[in-house]
Amino acid sequence: MQTPPPLPQPQPVALHLALQTLTWLSSLGVLPGLKNGSIPWRPELKKAAEKLQKNLEKVDLLDFSTAVDAEARSRLIAFSEGVNRYSRHPRTPRPTAAPEFWRDGATRVLDYGSGDPNAMPILVVPSLINRGYILDLTEQHSLMRYLASVGLRPFLVDWGMPGPEEQEFNLTNYICWRLEPVADEIFDATGQAPALLGYCMGGLLTLALAHRRPDRAAALAFLATPWDFHAGPKAPIRMLEAMAPGISTMIDQLGALPVDVLQAMFSSLDPYLTSDKFRRFSALDKHSDKARKFIALEDWLNDGVPLVGPVARECLIGWYVDNAPAKGAWRVDGEPVRPEAITAPTLVVIPKDDHIVPPGSATALADAIPGAERKMLAAGHIGMVAGGRAKSMLYKPLGLWLCKTLTKVNQS
Known part of the structure; x- marks a missing residue:
């Protein structure tokens, strides 16, 4: 029996699921430090963090943890639903190819x-x-x-x-x-x-x-x-400098840089972009022009070389x-x-x-x-x-x- 082709997914899907799960768990783990002010914030975030800490002074930590857990769980479920809907959505044929x-x-x-x-x-x-x-x-x-x-x-x-x-x-x-x-x-x-x-x-x-x-x-x-x-921002360049030896070794072994590696590198520029847009897609009318446009664009994004x-x-x-x-x-x-x-x-x-x-x-x-x-x-x-x-x-x-x-x- 011939194996059916894999369902289309945002690549690399394991990375996006791991990010959602890590965000969920780390959000719960950091709450005590957020409330007592022990988190070492970056200078540009310090003012906003102090305001947030003040707002949490009278909030019950257990109730807040429950609310954060529910929100993180809801986001992960919505992302998964968006991916499932994308994978199974009927495709509109591409335009007739030019000669x-x-x-x-x-x-x-x-x-x-x-x-x-x-x-x-x-x-x-x-x-x-x-x-x-x-x-x-x-x-x-x-x-x-x-x-x-x-x-x-x-x-x-x-x-x-x-x-x-x-x-x-x-x-x-x-x-x-x-x-x-x-x-x-x-x-x-x-x-x-x-x-x-x-x-x-x-x-x-x-x-x-x-x-x-x-x-x-x-x-x-x-x-x-x-x-x-x-x-542009310096962080992506510093990250790429650190990755350079590993990238060179990968190229030596494989002869090329795989699509999933390239997609992961692009995702690192805005880590939550993919999860956010698939959550929004999960709420769209599947028959709408927006849904069809989303499918066409994501199919292109996941069709790299x-x-x-x-x-x-x-x-x-x-x-x-x-x-x-x-x-x-x-x-x-x-x-x-x-x-x-x-x-x-x-x-x-x-x-x-x-x-x-x-x-x-x-x-x-x-x-x-x-x-x-x-x-x-x-x-x-x-x-x-x-x-x-x-x-x-x-x-x-x-x-x-x-x-x-x-x-x-x-x-x-």
Whole structure:
């Protein structure tokens, strides 16, 4: 008998359940210290802690412990119910796939053009970690289809699951052996140099492509693209520094950094984000648009791919720990990547509520590129491209900027 496929779950689900359980038990254990003032609070929390302690002076500790226990239990149950509902919820079919324009190894490029031979081409480069279809999530939430609707011809890179050919790839290989040939193919097919649009980590790959091949970069747009990896909170960097030896050993043993490890690292940036959103999902009408949107987005989040060993080292150690890009030390094919050498019209979009790419990190890229325009959005890293306000907040102004900029470039 064939084993049925595993039910979809937020990855790694064991980590999220452990966090909920630990929060429950630690909340009960800390109550006596909270009431008698013996907890050593951090300076920035001390004032709030003193106020809380004063409010608890006349509260019976046993009654309070019972209430905390009930609340923690309720949260764990709601999270579990949310996960169960997510796992068993019927799935809406994904949008019809765009036709394949180019393929090499695991990498393919999808053509979202409408058939207009004069449409201006856009090469869209997503991260290597998460699937590119976040930019074509549903019929209603698709940056690709919107750009096509305003007369552009978007080409989306789909990196795919690394195969035998990609196991020893580093970033130079992905840029020189995949992105450069694609840009040439687009030029040959359209007679125009494409604009380059990079999202998150894909923005750095896009920058390197534009730096190496300015003749294949009519314009540049960066969405939530990091540059100064030390511009945000220091704690994640210190944690990654401590983890670096273990990460290197894991890569040596496995040849790649597994998806669950990557997901755990992202979860550490906001540990309660997953549990909070699954509790909210447990209360949604399962037939609502919000529920369907939640399913589509979580399915994408849990559909990540491993980072092959050389890329994992270059990104996690070279970028995050050593901050090589901001220091001018990141090299592609032996040459440093210099944003100050970029001459193409450039737009840098910076989400203000991004906990994955802190605004300061993305702002550093705008500061480094001469004449770069910048647009701040009141959104998070994923919400900016797939949230309820993405069309009005990002799609429309981005499409307008690309159309105006490329028209001007083609007329010059």
